[in-house]
Amino acid sequence: MSLFILLLCPVLLLCLLSGFLRLLLRQALSPLKNLRGPNSPSFWMGNLREMHDQENNNLIADWESAYGSTFVYRGFIGGCRLMTTDPVAIAHILANAYDYPKPDFVRDSLATMVAGDQGLLTAEGDAHRRQRKILSPAFSSSHIKSLSPIFWDKANKLREIWLDTSDHAETKCARVDALGWISRATLDAMGLAGFGYNFNSLLDDKNELAQAFGVIFSTARKFRVMTILQVWFPFLRRFRRNNAVMAQAHQTMRRIGLGLIEERSRAVIEEQAQKCGAIQGDKTILGRDILSVLIRSNIATSADQNMSVDEVLCQISTFMAAGHETTSSALTWCLYALVQNPLAQSQLRTALRDIECDLRSECPELAGSEYLEMLTERVSKCEYLDWVIRETLRLHAPITSTMRVCMRDDQIPVDSDALNVDKNGRRLYGIRVKKWDIITIPIQAINKSTALWGEDARAFKPERWARPPPNAAKAIPALYSHMLTFLNGNHACIGYKFALLEMKIFLYTLVKDLEFRMHPSLVIEKRVNVVTRPFVKSAPELGNQLPLDIQRVPAR
Numbered sequence: 403m404s405l406f407i408l409l410l411c412p413v414l415l416l417c418l419l420s421g422f423l424r425l426l427l428r429q430a431l432s433p434l435k436n437l438r439g440p441n442s443p444s445f446w447m448g449n450l451r452e453m454h455d456q457e458n459n460n461l462i463a464d465w466e467s468a469y470g471s472t473f474v475y476r477g478f479i480g481g482c483r484l485m486t487t488d489p490v491a492i493a494h495i496l497a498n499a500y501d502y503p504k505p506d507f508v509r510d511s512l513a514t515m516v517a518g519d520q521g522l523l524t525a526e527g528d529a530h531r532r533q534r535k536i537l538s539p540a541f542s543s544s545h546i547k548s549l550s551p552i553f554w555d556k557a558n559k560l561r562e563i564w565l566d567t568s569d570h571a572e573t574k575c576a577r578v579d580a581l582g583w584i585s586r587a588t589l590d591a592m593g594l595a596g597f598g599y600n601f602n603s604l605l606d607d608k609n610e611l612a613q614a615f616g617v618i619f620s621t622a623r624k625f626r627v628m629t630i631l632q633v634w635f636p637f638l639r640r641f642r643r644n645n646a647v648m649a650q651a652h653q654t655m656r657r658i659g660l661g662l663i664e665e666r667s668r669a670v671i672e673e674q675a676q677k678c679g680a681i682q683g684d685k686t687i688l689g690r691d692i693l694s695v696l697i698r699s700n701i702a703t704s705a706d707q708n709m710s711v712d713e714v715l716c717q718i719s720t721f722m723a724a725g726h727e728t729t730s731s732a733l734t735w736c737l738y739a740l741v742q743n744p745l746a747q748s749q750l751r752t753a754l755r756d757i758e759c760d761l762r763s764e765c766p767e768l769a770g771s772e773y774l775e776m777l778t779e780r781v782s783k784c785e786y787l788d789w790v791i792r793e794t795l796r797l798h799a800p801i802t803s804t805m806r807v808c809m810r811d812d813q814i815p816v817d818s819d820a821l822n823v824d825k826n827g828r829r830l831y832g833i834r835v836k837k838w839d840i841i842t843i844p845i846q847a848i849n850k851s852t853a854l855w856g857e858d859a860r861a862f863k864p865e866r867w868a869r870p871p872p873n874a875a876k877a878i879p880a881l882y883s884h885m886l887t888f889l890n891g892n893h894a895c896i897g898y899k900f901a902l903l904e905m906k907i908f909l910y911t912l913v914k915d916l917e918f919r920m921h922p923s924l925v926i927e928k929r930v931n932v933v934t935r936p937f938v939k940s941a942p943e944l945g946n947q948l949p950l951d952i953q954r955v956p957a958r
């Protein structure tokens with residue numbers, strides 16, 4: 403054994419030991435240990451293993467009915483983690499976002515995914531505030547609307563591919579993997595709308611940047627003991643799998659990303675020199691993509707406040723990670739919900755066909771971009787489509803939970819009507835937390851909670867949106883429709899208008915002329931790997947997929 407290894411072993415052991423001791427001390431001092439919660443099936447892993455399948459086993463709803471809306475579950479070596487579905491507690495945590503940031507291990511794992519720790523997803527405090535301000539013009543309603551031609555183009559391409567596939571099938575009905583196709587179409591849309599880059603993945607799946615992102619995102623790791631250890635012992639993060647492959651993918655991303663930034667910056671500077679564009683993204687004649695608007699906004703920001711090249715580069719992969727997979731997951735789950743509810747599917751098709759019919763008869767002279775603009779307006783306002791999307795995002799939130807860590811000792815308020823008690827049966831009027839305590843906000847469980855949404859909370863019912871939500875649900879502090887799908891507060895999703903418009907345009911284009919069905923023998927379950935994706939229960943080895951049968955619906 404070399405001298406180096408002989409010296410290294412005791413150092414590693416010492417690091418591990420001091421890490422363990424620190425952890426045990428924090429846990430011993432945490433007031434969370436006084437709260438009720440489920441038994442821990444494992445000393446080392448606590449409840450983490452059973453939580454891995456929570457989207458398929460209603461685990462959190464069961465815990466909620468046993469222990470109330472605020473309780474603890476166990477993490478690594480039995481550490482207590484707070485879980486709460488209490489709207490008042492969640493409002494407090496999200497309103498004090500910088501006192502409750504994402505835990506270091508979450509940020510580290512996101513940083514691996516977005517190829518750096520300088521993007522909006524991982525930034526905190528002043529850096530986050532500054533970045534968000536520079537990025538906000540790119541996500542305004544008017545700017546997002548100006549991106550709609552990209553969504554129409556990619557949605558139409560997918561529609562043509564699917565119509566062609568079904569028309570050429572012997573029975574005029576073809577089976578496609580909806581998840582795979584939607585993911586390619588939304589990747590293409592994100593590339594163009596995000597940073598003016600054409601992945602062209604609907605026609606060719608060999609694009610080098612798409613492959614690099616594929617490698618980077620696949621680091622969203624499976625449940626492994628090593629992953630848990632890396633959470634608590636940062637030095638172990640050096641020994642990640644695929645490090646060489648990842649480095650290569652990061653290099654590709656950096657090379658292409660820097661090229662895009664340079665190209666866009668040059669275009670913006672030329673544009674300003676010619677005074678042919680305003681700073682507002684939607685009025686410029688050049689690049690409407692988010693990166694171009696970000697660069698304009700960055701140039702207009704004072705030098706001590708603007709973003710560095712590395713920060714801008716990191717935003718590109720951040721849009722990809724935060725914007726592409728989430729929207730493709732939401733659209734896929736929407737089609738799943740519609741095949742499970744054929745009545746809702748046909749009602750939606752009727753509403754979508756009415757839009758086209760009404761527009762053609764009211765404005766027969768409209769064509770080209772004018773027609774598309776008016777169509778976008780009508781599709782955005784279609785009531786039934788809106789209900790279908792809300793109901794999908796409530797029942798199938800692509801991001802099912804998020805974590806926060808307390809950065810100061812605090813007393814988190816709770817709903818005064820909630821009858822939560824601690825381990826000793828004492829009524830809880832607030833939750834005492836200590837610095838470093840970890841909190842899980844179970845987004846999906848809150849969206850489906852029967853206590854908040856009523857007895858039919860787990861059913862897909864677009865019509866529920868015809869009435870105002872129950873009072874209990876109205877208390878949820880949300881950015882969108884009383885649900886936490888896009889979260890709320892300083893770290894709320896910046897791209898939610900982008901996602902909603904893209905979803906509406908894709909659904910209009912696909913559902914209007916295609917009927918979707920699923921073979922009754924197929925059972926679909928959810929797999930959470932940063933975002934939630936479907937897989938066939940009897941064929942998990944085939945990976946994430948949603949096999950749907952598609953068929954052209956004859957014109958009216």
Ligand code: HEM
Nearest residue numbers: 522523724725728729732804887888889893895896897901
């Ligand atoms: C259905 C689609 C989407 C869903 C469900 C979704 C959901 C979320 C959620 C829950 C968060 C908060 C994460 C946390 O703090 O733990 C978030 C943040 C974020 N999202 Fe989205 N998102 C979607 C689409 C998009 C799109 C299309 C973009 C960009 C084009 C985007 C960009 C971002 C960014 C940059 C953040 C970080 C914001 C911050 O920390 O300040 N998202 N999203």
